[in-house]
Amino acid sequence: MAVTGAAMRFMLECFGFSIIRAMELTTILNHCYPHRGFVYDHARFSPDKKSIEVTVRPRQGTKAVCSGCDKPVPGYDRLPERRFEFIPFWGFLVFFLYCRRRVQCRACGVVAEKLPWSDGKHHSTKAHMLWLARWARKLSWKETAEAFHTSWDRVCDAVEYVVQFGLEHRTLDSIYAIGVDEIQYAKGHKYLTLVYQIDQGFTRLLWVGKERTIESFQGFFTVMGEKVTSGILFVCSDMWQPYLEVIRQRCPLALHILDRFHIVAKMNKALDEVRAGESRGLARDGHQPLLKKSRWCVLKRKENLTAQQQFRLRDLLRYNLKTVRAYLLKEDFQQFWTYNSPHWAGLFLDFWCAQTMRSRIEPMKKIARTLRTHRELLLNYFKARKEFSSGVVEGMNNKAKVTMRRSYGFRTFRILELALYHSLGKLPEPTLTHEFF
Numbered sequence: 001m002a003v004t005g006a007a008m009r010f011m012l013e014c015f016g017f018s019i020i021r022a023m024e025l026t027t028i029l030n031h032c033y034p035h036r037g038f039v040y041d042h043a044r045f046s047p048d049k050k051s052i053e054v055t056v057r058p059r060q061g062t063k064a065v066c067s068g069c070d071k072p073v074p075g076y077d078r079l080p081e082r083r084f085e086f087i088p089f090w091g092f093l094v095f096f097l098y099c100r101r102r103v104q105c106r107a108c109g110v111v112a113e114k115l116p117w118s119d120g121k122h123h124s125t126k127a128h129m130l131w132l133a134r135w136a137r138k139l140s141w142k143e144t145a146e147a148f149h150t151s152w153d154r155v156c157d158a159v160e161y162v163v164q165f166g167l168e169h170r171t172l173d174s175i176y177a178i179g180v181d182e183i184q185y186a187k188g189h190k191y192l193t194l195v196y197q198i199d200q201g202f203t204r205l206l207w208v209g210k211e212r213t214i215e216s217f218q219g220f221f222t223v224m225g226e227k228v229t230s231g232i233l234f235v236c237s238d239m240w241q242p243y244l245e246v247i248r249q250r251c252p253l254a255l256h257i258l259d260r261f262h263i264v265a266k267m268n269k270a271l272d273e274v275r276a277g278e279s280r281g282l283a284r285d286g287h288q289p290l291l292k293k294s295r296w297c298v299l300k301r302k303e304n305l306t307a308q309q310q311f312r313l314r315d316l317l318r319y320n321l322k323t324v325r326a327y328l329l330k331e332d333f334q335q336f337w338t339y340n341s342p343h344w345a346g347l348f349l350d351f352w353c354a355q356t357m358r359s360r361i362e363p364m365k366k367i368a369r370t371l372r373t374h375r376e377l378l379l380n381y382f383k384a385r386k387e388f389s390s391g392v393v394e395g396m397n398n399k400a401k402v403t404m405r406r407s408y409g410f411r412t413f414r415i416l417e418l419a420l421y422h423s424l425g426k427l428p429e430p431t432l433t434h435e436f437f
């Protein structure tokens with residue numbers, strides 16, 4: 001049977017109409033972000049055509065849920081309409097418009113209802129905040145705000161929401177090894193104490209403390225609680241006295257390992273002191289400036305020297321200079337880290353210290369004295385079979401520095417804390433049924 005023109009038009013209209021309906025925004029929203037008891041009513045442009053507004057209403061016959069006790073309760077009245085920012089769409093900002101109900105709860109009195117897409121405190125939907133926060137881990141906060149036509153404060157809000165959720169929901173059991181270190185911020189005038197978990201195969205930032213005092217580090221143990229801290233078996237730190245005291249006090253059973261990186265750094269500092277002093281002395285007494293431009297020749301590791309620096313070093317070593325003797329002592333000490341047995345490492349350490357004490361080079365003698373005082377802690381490095389070295393802590397600290405550098409807006413401690421937890425804390429995130437990111 002031939003189809004008449006009118007019937008054809010009718011079929012086309014029906015067919016075309018159903019395609020358009022299937023692609024309505026509310027249909028997509030129902031698919032990716034449905035909420036029990038609520039209906040996406042309709043979507044329209046805002047008057048300036050720059051954003052899309054989706055009105056939301058309660059589903060007929062469903063009760064509101066009390067935000068105080070999570071129980072369905074009768075409604076009381078409705079609050080004025082509020083906008084909740086959602087994930088933007090093809091260059092348009094998207095907002096949910098909803099008049100929140102207030103409920104009359106027997107237990108809680110008259111309170112606002114619970115909303116599944118928002119916690120009520122923020123101006124964004126949970127999905128939007130999670131989405132922004134994930135981007136804020138890949139881009140700087142400023143870039144995130146610019147890329148998605150939102151404000152820096154919204155991004156900060158989003159990160160705060162996600163971090164808070166993460167801190168409340170993270171698991172803290174089975175932490176065996178921690179590393180503690182400090183980091184400078186605010187143009188080097190202030191310090192942060194950072195505590196990392198450095199178990200093999202799992203490293204993360206556990207705690208951020210203001211300053212690097214005994215009180216601030218105590219804060220870590222208070223937050224973690226007795227149960228968690230009593231399970232700690234290894235602690236890695238530098239020789240910063242306040243840390244040492246707190247660790248002795250709070251983790252008396254844990255093996256405390258002194259940080260290799262910091263010892264090497266201390267030794268380099270002493271060597272540089274010797275070199276600078278001797279260089280000044282030579283100039284003062286009118287001798288040849290033998291030590292000119294020698295700084296990196298003696299400080300750098302042998303294998304990292306350039307050909308010219310190698311040549312310069314070989315030349316230097318011919319002279320009987322304090323710097324040369326200090327350099328040789330430093331190089332000699334490298335052997336310490338190659339031992340496997342704590343016993344032999346201990347013998348080497350004693351020998352090296354005795355030799356250095358006879359060297360009559362004051363900065364080096366000071367190092368030897370420090371190493372002697374911390375002998376036990378140094379040998380713990382070998383007792384822990386070199387498993388937990390500060391290399392991991394150093395790596396984490398570098399990441400923390402990158403986070404700080406990437407975010408010039410982080411001037412206050414609170415913001416910095418959020419950013420560090422966000423990028424290094426490996427915190428659990430709120431879950432959504434649909435992957436927007």
Ligand SMILES: [Zn+2]
Pocket residue numbers: 066067068069070071105106107108109
């Ligand atoms: Zn209630």
